[in-house]
Amino acid sequence: QKEVEQDPGPLSVPEGAIVSLNCTYSNSAFQYFMWYRQYSRKGPELLMYTYSSGNKEDGRFTAQVDKSSKYISLFIRDSQPSDSATYLCAMSRSLGNTPLVFGKGTRLSVIA
Amino acid sequence: DGGITQSPKYLFRKEGQNVTLSCEQNLNHDAMYWYRQDPGQGLRLIYYSQIVNDFQKGDIAEGYSVSREKKESFPLTVTSAQKNPTAFYLCASSRTGFSGNTIYFGEGSWLTVV
Numbered sequence: 001q002k003e004v005e006q007d008p009g010p011l012s013v014p015e016g017a018i019v020s021l022n023c024t025y026s027n028s029a030f031q032y033f034m035w036y037r038q039y040s041r042k043g044p045e046l047l048m049y050t051y052s053s054g055n056k057e058d059g060r061f062t063a064q065v066d067k068s069s070k071y072i073s074l075f076i077r078d079s080q081p082s083d084s085a086t087y088l089c090a091m092s093r094s095l096g097n098t099p100l101v102f103g104k105g106t107r108l109s110v111i112a
Numbered sequence: 113d114g115g116i117t118q119s120p121k122y123l124f125r126k127e128g129q130n131v132t133l134s135c136e137q138n139l140n141h142d143a144m145y146w147y148r149q150d151p152g153q154g155l156r157l158i159y160y161s162q163i164v165n166d167f168q169k170g171d172i173a174e175g176y177s178v179s180r181e182k183k184e185s186f187p188l189t190v191t192s193a194q195k196n197p198t199a200f201y202l203c204a205s206s207r208t209g210f211s212g213n214t215i216y217f218g219e220g221s222w223l224t225v226v
Binding site: 004006008036041042043044045046088090099100102103104105 | 152153155157160204216217220222
């Protein structure tokens, strides 16, 4: 079983829809969770960062972590065509000494 | 503006050649990383460096080499020993080692073997 599983999609939604992107993981030691957005042929950019369980909101984006289920989600409200990108989840056991483990990414298309 | 600069953006390599990808950052970050990304795949760690003059192998270091002589620079050499080098290469840096909330990526370099 891979440490981090992420459905690669592609996921296609109409403009204005609520998008739900998810990752599951197997290592219960993960405590730090991140979501990156990657436009085609570009480097990833950090969208959201959360520590341990709970929710974090930033504008139209909400990140959720459920450590009991080993499940993290990214919700995008009022999705826009400019949200079309690949979304990568990443996680780590600790800050400072352990590499990030990335999911494969989910490709999202928001259709106008 | 502060950021990470990778060059060249596109590079073609003949079989048996070594090539070097450049990565420079002006963010005053201590840690730097090289990742490889294949189509439909996540990021895989090649090498990382947490301080100058020190670096460690990541998950897929075979066929690659790095140096870290300056804080700002972390070049990656793809050697002829790397059997399948065609990929998208990403350089990243963070304030301290693996501080996930401060990791920033460059724009990437596309390497194609011809």
